[in-house]
Amino acid sequence: MTVSSSMSYFGTALLSLLALNNSLAGAYRWFNWQFDVTCEATGLFVPSDESDLIDFVKDHYPRRTMIKPVGNGHGFGNLTTCVSDGETKRDSYIVSLTNLKELHVHKNNNTVTFGGGWDLIDLIPTLHHHGLQVSNLGSEMVQNYIGAATTGTHGTEKQKQNIASQILGLSVLDATGKMHVIDKEQTPDLLNAYTIAIGALGVITKVTIQAEPVSYLKRTSKVVERPSNITQLYQTIAGFAEKYEQVNILGPHLDWDPATKEPVPRTNITLVYWVETNFSGVQNCSTDFCANDCARCDRSYFCYDYKMNAIATPPTGICYRGFMGQFEHFFPMENLAAAGTDYFNYARAQGSRLEPYLTGNTLTDGVKGYESDDVTVITRFVKGDKHWLSPVNTDNLAHNASGIFATLGYSWLPTYNNFTTQWFFQDLRASTFRSSARSTISTYASTIYTKVDDWLEIQKKNYPHCQFLNELLIDALGIDRCKTLFN
16 A cells, blocks of 8 residues: 555655755755754755656766765764765765655555655554554654664663664665665665664665554653662662663753752652553543653653553654753663663762863853753663664673663753753763764774674775765764865
8 A cells, every 4th residue: 555645644844845846956054953963065855756866866976976865853963964065075965855755554464665755753643544553662753764763763672672673674775876675584684784874875765664563551650769879779770670671761860069069969760661551541641741841750640542652752742942962872781780870970070070061160262161951861771683783783792691781871951052061971971881972883893893894895885985974974984985075
């Protein structure tokens, strides 16, 4: 069955409007979701269909044009940022796939094939119409599906892998305009290379995923007061990790005290956990989600809903529109108590370094720091996988490891879009664990990303002119052959 784009429920606001015409617009300024990462390309191209995209890519291959497909820009970094005019001697185009909305439901095995234009907010209700849902989601229902999957987005559940693991096959366009069809049956290794491609292996135009029948969840939120001793606190958190199959742990927190010039711990935590249910008499989770300043999270309540609405917030439930910073660390769940304690104590010890950034003291050249809202630690869980560039790939795990990873997400809300403050927090990353923020993949290759060299060979073979990269990817992946592109 085919579902046309007119069936979409909400649409993608800006790019959908632009996509009413097949466009080769003039200079185009792009922003991410919170307007703190931006670039200005030569133009925006919105192909009317897959053939139109192939023609465009073929035409620009001999010109070596920089090409960057974008979804909704729902990320905290500049992983998928385009190359701005003037950064190289080449033209640079942003490509939106918002018109690629073909969708086929295969009822015999509950698989679904759909184009790169589908955003989760449209895809989820469309699948629901057919009695289906995806296996797992992150906390928000706003990303482009392929964009979320191919950057390693995950939810929280110990027996669920990241979103990319739902993909059974995909079609990807290389730099020459040649289409490659990759699937789990015929080319399983290549599928593991492309499913988390972080925007560097061409344009993924469609995917086939394994869906599942619609189900229901009960979501419970519970405030838990815990001891101020951080070691004891993380032993308790590790106990919750063992107890609950699907849980999100909010807290502990750090508040900046301008009087003592120290980050002050708050050790109260909120457990949010889900259990399967047959109760379908009410669906009220999507009207009472505490995320993103829609309501207080430090309260106890429960709700029932369809699985997707119980897990993820729709755009109407995203009430905070200010600036946000976040980085995330991954490690085997067995190390949660020790790692959580070490990370938190390390963050607490940064008072002398944080002071100039979080007070009104002058930094350099008359620039002042801006006080940040509290830092919140968010703990989630995800099952490991075999994707080559996945932060939870199971290569080289200890033989007795469970294969389940804990993630520590450090989130903060600066009162002003001050890059110095935001990236200073990023610099608090410890390098002993796997990180999803600004990490240099090549430094982990020998122990974690064991197939990164094979991945780079694919990138070199199919994309010899570095057209789908940006400066961050070139530096992070150690692609030396492409460094001369930039002035």
